[in-house]
Amino acid sequence: SKFQYVKHFEQPHDLLKNTFIVVRIDGKGFSKFTNAHGFEKPNDDRGIELMNCAALSLMKAFTEIIIGYGQSDEYSFVLKKSATTYSRREDKILSTMVSHFTSAYIFNWCKFFPDQELEYPPTFDARIILYPTIENLMDYLSWRQADCHVNNLYNTTFWLLVHNNSDEDKTSQEKQAQAHEDLKGTFSKDKHEIMHKFGVNYNNEKDIYRRGSILVRQWNATQLNKQAKKEKKRKSKEEEKKEETKEEKQDITTKKKPEIIQDKEKSVIIVHEDLVDKMEFYERHDLFEKLK
Amino acid sequence: SKFQYVKHFEQPHDLLKNTFIVVRIDGKGFSKFTNAHGFEKPNDDRGIELMNCAALSLMKAFTEIIIGYGQSDEYSFVLKKSATTYSRREDKILSTMVSHFTSAYIFNWCKFFPDQELEYPPTFDARIILYPTIENLMDYLSWRQADCHVNNLYNTTFWLLVHNNSDEDKTSQEKQAQAHEDLKGTFSKDKHEIMHKFGVNYNNEKDIYRRGSILVRQWNATQLNKQAKKEKKRKSKEEEKKEETKEEKQDITTKKKPEIIQDKEKSVIIVHEDLVDKMEFYERHDLFEKLK
Amino acid sequence: SKFQYVKHFEQPHDLLKNTFIVVRIDGKGFSKFTNAHGFEKPNDDRGIELMNCAALSLMKAFTEIIIGYGQSDEYSFVLKKSATTYSRREDKILSTMVSHFTSAYIFNWCKFFPDQELEYPPTFDARIILYPTIENLMDYLSWRQADCHVNNLYNTTFWLLVHNNSDEDKTSQEKQAQAHEDLKGTFSKDKHEIMHKFGVNYNNEKDIYRRGSILVRQWNATQLNKQAKKEKKRKSKEEEKKEETKEEKQDITTKKKPEIIQDKEKSVIIVHEDLVDKMEFYERHDLFEKLK
Amino acid sequence: SKFQYVKHFEQPHDLLKNTFIVVRIDGKGFSKFTNAHGFEKPNDDRGIELMNCAALSLMKAFTEIIIGYGQSDEYSFVLKKSATTYSRREDKILSTMVSHFTSAYIFNWCKFFPDQELEYPPTFDARIILYPTIENLMDYLSWRQADCHVNNLYNTTFWLLVHNNSDEDKTSQEKQAQAHEDLKGTFSKDKHEIMHKFGVNYNNEKDIYRRGSILVRQWNATQLNKQAKKEKKRKSKEEEKKEETKEEKQDITTKKKPEIIQDKEKSVIIVHEDLVDKMEFYERHDLFEKLK
Numbered sequence A, B, C, D: 001s002k003f004q005y006v007k008h009f010e011q012p013h014d015l016l017k018n019t020f021i022v023v024r025i026d027g028k029g030f031s032k033f034t035n036a037h038g039f040e041k042p043n044d045d046r047g048i049e050l051m052n053c054a055a056l057s058l059m060k061a062f063t064e065i066i067i068g069y070g071q072s073d074e075y076s077f078v079l080k081k082s083a084t085t086y087s088r089r090e091d092k093i094l095s096t097m098v099s100h101f102t103s104a105y106i107f108n109w110c111k112f113f114p115d116q117e118l119e120y121p122p123t124f125d126a127r128i129i130l131y132p133t134i135e136n137l138m139d140y141l142s143w144r145q146a147d148c149h150v151n152n153l154y155n156t157t158f159w160l161l162v163h164n165n166s167d168e169d170k171t172s173q174e175k176q177a178q179a180h181e182d183l184k185g186t187f188s189k190d191k192h193e194i195m196h197k198f199g200v201n202y203n204n205e206k207d208i209y210r211r212g213s214i215l216v217r218q219w220n221a222t223q224l225n226k227q228a229k230k231e232k233k234r235k236s237k238e239e240e241k242k243e244e245t246k247e248e249k250q251d252i253t254t255k256k257k258p259e260i261i262q263d264k265e266k267s268v269i270i271v272h273e274d275l276v277d278k279m280e281f282y283e284r285h286d287l288f289e290k291l292k
């Protein structure tokens, strides 16, 4: 029709190839939302598990996502460098991912909050960031986990102070103001000491609170078979060579032994490990390989 | 922290000022979704009303959206030229709008489909298109409504053929193949004739099917007051002048008389009018003014 | 070849359709360049004419440029809304225009500076700005001409003070410092008065200094013929109608009478008119029509 | 002023951090330009040297350019990953670089073409491409040099055929058409054979024709000093350790020995080496380090 020309005003934008695509989703106004729905403070297990459930759903739908990292009201997803979903079209990736996450969050609400009705529909914002190198990407994840750590340390101490404030003349509001005041200018060490006074050892707090949740994509059967074949080929080739580099070889073989996945359901695992500046984390999960 | 530098890899993109921002949302894989949820063919009233409900919710949350236009599994939203939501940041607008729409769709599902459980969470994609002139924008809306018209004409005739195919030896699949075959190469006129044969007058089909749904933002009380004052000022000024241009003045006054809104709830109205190439539609709803 | 894939890393960017494309070019480090080449202060006729010559050359090469506006070491070029040069590819337009301008500037240097050798090659930066409406575009040009005006008023007064400072104990540096001091906090009116004291009436300064240079594309023969035909058709049509709107018609006819261009060489004219907030300027040169 | 708001329509675009910025400049319509200025075919030494001269000038002005690669009418420039010129603003980098190159080309014309006046000002287009990894970047340069090789092989054979065509009845045009015909469908091997027939050994052709020109930035005095210090520190540290890794250490030391630069003038060297798929080229010139 004579109106079709308006279609040409669409301005496509393809994300630079061979870079890691990170999609970060964050709850809009979740200070209010969590309050309105009686979330426990500072960490609500139901809320965390619902976030993880939504993230898992997204990773099942978009198999080029290799890592998911969630904490508080946010989740980051890392697509591998070679990802070609929607030909790397920015608007398609951004919109369908945030829509899917939102959708899964609400759809699964009642499973995790059986006794708490959804008062109003929650929404999320999202953004895409590109990282050209694995170092930048690892720093990104370290950044988010360090943020989790700092916030959780603060919040845990904060609510401890509030709940242990037995001053009956004070309202909850006043107790919170007091706690903020008490924590002003304190360092990490100070907070640990405060907790110690109340008999709390922060290091015994649950990993899921202190470190957030990491979803790691596993190799699938096809990929494992391919790798096995490659490995076999490589080995027989190497055996022809002298045995001088024996040790080194063994080492590689060990590292590369991939997790065994029995069924499709286990295509993504959840861990609560420390990844801040931890090369070792990426090696253990074979992420350097998976993120290619 | 030493990781914070990764934040600077975010690449902000602000949408060109003084252009109309159009956000089009479209159901992902809704051929499958509508089938899986027993939508009536070709038009399911519950589905249409649910879409309109989600759109209305969005327009209540984003008051710079002046027009919404929905048909099939899609909805377009037009922000006024001067819109400053999220400082016109593309990713924020795109992500929060599609998230809000998705959220509202699922949240309200059971109101419109009380007897049909949601089998799986539906998702939507979204894109942003900029139009620099009101002509381009009007053509955009004409384009979508013309699309609605063409598809609905086809679908209505198609299902009429299928349902009236009494050949008992044929499966539904085969009847549909037959109907497609019958419609190949037909023009609008031919389809009207086919319907006529079955006693159907297409022009009597419901407007909501033939034209889709148009959500029009109304002036709010503050704006009306402001306009009333302006108008008053203008009038008194004009009265000082000679009376030669009397008729013209009256005309303007008539046109500008805005709809009276009693309460906040009526801030958006829904109509099913013809807007293809219809200047008059925009005038009647004072859209040239509202879209500024 | 196996390397060809790197071509796909190119990220094309097409400028939004139906918007005015403005390319502004500005001399890089021209404070130094003009000093090094003995430019007269504050305005060097040779320098101005060379800029105009380079701009004219650009407008001959890119016929979709309708207006050029130059002052100081900068030049702005306005492409019409419907421009399709290089399919509106941003990098192509930006790079070839700035390259052409630079090239023409140096190539023609010796014509305007026969006694001054080029000490080192001058360079220019450039940027592209999009304007969706004619009002924005007019404001852009007003902005640049107002800038010219303000700077020229300052510079003219400044150099008058310096040159009339007969204090023999002072170096030129010191006189300039003094003049800056004298002008601190002065308004336009004050500067006019200072000049008046030295017998200078700013309004008698050359238009080319006070207003800069405007290059206006003229209709070409083909366009004129087309318009003449259209006009003829329109007239005969209108004559069939009643004669009530006679006056109005005449008015349009008058306005639309285009400049007569004898030869290709006169395809662009140069004027030094006031365009700040001047609708009339655009009408006189039929720019509303040409910029479409 | 009230017009200043138009400045906010400028849409800045910063190039993704930590990626290699490649700027490729290409002569506009150089088929015509080289003909009009009597360039020798297929390679004109004066033309090549002028291009190299302009490129050298650019690399002196922009010290973050580490590599330049030129062939035919094009030149590519590689900025190091950490480059911060103009805060990585795309339009500034693109426009000033192409302007500088153009400027230097014309400014130096008469040095290389003393007997050939410049008939008209040549212009260049330019584009920016980002590469996230060193592999992609190396492939980019391989791509350009492979292009040089293929074209030069063709052109050399082509002009040999034309010049050796002694058919007196044929015009030059016809001889060229004949040569194109003769070369249709031929492979590299075939072209080598044709040349052999005319007594030409392609491998004896000048490197500058077959491989183009590579400009390599040298370490400057400050950087060398810094590196020397680092090296010293590293060595003394290592000496404390056991001597088991002796061999390896030596190897590194050898590789890292940087070129000695006497004066600022030698900050960029020109070579005509093979870089297609040649890791070794990058190692020899310490480019992995320099490009960081």
Ligand SMILES: Nc1nc2c(ncn2[C@H]2C[C@H](O)[C@@H](COP(=O)(O)OP(=O)(O)OP(=O)(O)O)O2)c(=O)[nH]1
Binding pocket: A026, A027, A028, A029, A030, A031, A032, A034, A035, A039, A040, A041, A042, A043, A044, A045, A047, A048, A072, A073
């Ligand atoms: N009580 C409780 N609150 C939580 C939990 N997880 C997140 N929140 C709340 C704490 C914060 O107020 C909020 C997240 O902070 P944000 O910076 O994202 O702010 P908010 O979402 O309010 O605003 P935004 O729209 O993102 O700018 O969510 C939880 O497990 N329990």
Ligand SMILES: Nc1nc2c(ncn2[C@H]2C[C@H](O)[C@@H](COP(=O)(O)OP(=O)(O)OP(=O)(O)O)O2)c(=O)[nH]1
Binding pocket: B026, B027, B028, B029, B030, B031, B032, B034, B035, B039, B040, B041, B042, B043, B044, B045, B047, B048, B072, B073
């Ligand atoms: N039965 C029924 N189907 C509908 C209704 N409204 C929309 N649909 C279906 C018909 C189409 O198959 C589909 C919309 O077409 P699209 O071009 O958007 O395709 P779809 O969503 O399948 O794929 P996409 O992910 O958008 O590319 O939705 C309705 O009221 N009733």
Ligand SMILES: Nc1nc2c(ncn2[C@H]2C[C@H](O)[C@@H](COP(=O)(O)OP(=O)(O)OP(=O)(O)O)O2)c(=O)[nH]1
Binding pocket: C026, C027, C028, C029, C030, C031, C032, C034, C035, C039, C040, C041, C042, C043, C044, C045, C047, C048, C072, C073
């Ligand atoms: N003497 C003299 N100087 C002029 C004339 N036209 C322009 N200029 C000088 C005055 C200013 O110092 C300079 C233009 O100012 P800009 O703001 O463009 O600064 P400049 O080019 O130095 O730096 P930039 O690279 O543009 O940031 O050019 C002229 O006709 N005569």
Ligand SMILES: Nc1nc2c(ncn2[C@H]2C[C@H](O)[C@@H](COP(=O)(O)OP(=O)(O)OP(=O)(O)O)O2)c(=O)[nH]1
Binding pocket: D026, D027, D028, D029, D030, D031, D032, D034, D035, D039, D040, D041, D042, D043, D044, D045, D047, D048, D072, D073
């Ligand atoms: N005779 C001669 N011609 C050369 C030499 N170096 C380059 N050229 C010519 C050969 C080609 O026709 C032309 C470069 O090809 P391009 O693909 O860049 O085409 P051209 O510049 O004509 O068009 P463009 O504006 O880049 O699309 O320059 C040379 O040394 N001698």
Ligand SMILES: O=P(O)(O)OP(=O)(O)OP(=O)(O)O
Binding pocket: none
């Ligand atoms: O989805 P379609 O087929 O209507 O067409 P489109 O939306 O323009 O295509 P895409 O969703 O791929 O942008």
Ligand SMILES: O=P(O)(O)OP(=O)(O)OP(=O)(O)O
Binding pocket: none
């Ligand atoms: O949302 P914040 O405050 O954590 O910080 P941000 O997400 O970088 O800010 P914005 O959401 O405005 O991009």
Ligand SMILES: O=P(O)(O)OP(=O)(O)OP(=O)(O)O
Binding pocket: none
């Ligand atoms: O160059 P200025 O100072 O006139 O201001 P600008 O051109 O807006 O600044 P920039 O050249 O850095 O874009």
Ligand SMILES: O=P(O)(O)OP(=O)(O)OP(=O)(O)O
Binding pocket: none
């Ligand atoms: O100019 P060509 O033909 O070598 O190919 P290109 O440079 O990729 O094309 P364009 O100059 O149009 O980007």
Ligand SMILES: [Mg+2]
Binding pocket: A026
């Ligand atoms: Mg935020």
Ligand SMILES: [Mg+2]
Binding pocket: A026, A027, A028, A029, A030, A031, A073
């Ligand atoms: Mg939030």
Ligand SMILES: [Mg+2]
Binding pocket: A026, A027, A072, A073, A074
């Ligand atoms: Mg948050």
Ligand SMILES: [Mg+2]
Binding pocket: B026
């Ligand atoms: Mg689509």
Ligand SMILES: [Mg+2]
Binding pocket: B026, B027, B028, B029, B030, B031, B073
């Ligand atoms: Mg759809």
Ligand SMILES: [Mg+2]
Binding pocket: B026, B027, B072, B073, B074
């Ligand atoms: Mg659709």
Ligand SMILES: [Mg+2]
Binding pocket: C026
């Ligand atoms: Mg500037």
Ligand SMILES: [Mg+2]
Binding pocket: C026, C027, C028, C029, C030, C031, C073
């Ligand atoms: Mg300047």
